[in-house]
Amino acid sequence: MTRHLISTGSPFERSFGYSRAVVDGDFVFVSGTTGYDYATMTLPEDPAAQARNVFKTIGAVLEEAGSSLARVVRAQYFVTDRSYCEPVLAVCGEVFGEIRPAAGIYVVAGLLKPEMKLEIEVTARIG
Secondary structure: OEEEEEEEOOOOHHHOOOOEEEEEOOEEEEEEOOEEOOOOOOOOOHHHHHHHHHHHHHHHHHHOOOOOOOHEEEEEEEEEHHHHHHHHHHHHHHHHHOOOOEEEEOOOOOOOOOOOOOOEEEEEEOO
């Protein structure tokens, strides 16, 4: 399988020089994804709502790549405040409860924009 780039149409991808995901071999590597609704370029205030948007975006990208959320083997969660861990992890539990990828959550000083409360990146198998 050749290397294949996937875009969600976010203006950040082209201007910042990255792909939403890269398919390489039997894996798809999804870039850090924030809680924007990319159709409207809006970002909810609530961290759980942001997490749900993230998984909506990631799920669509994985489907386009020939994978799915059920095929995720690794997930990394980045939050900008400790108080966001519990609501974000509750959404992660809804999505990955039976899948249980290798995962870690990290509290970081900040993301690109202050309204971004979390970022999630995943690696999944194809097929």
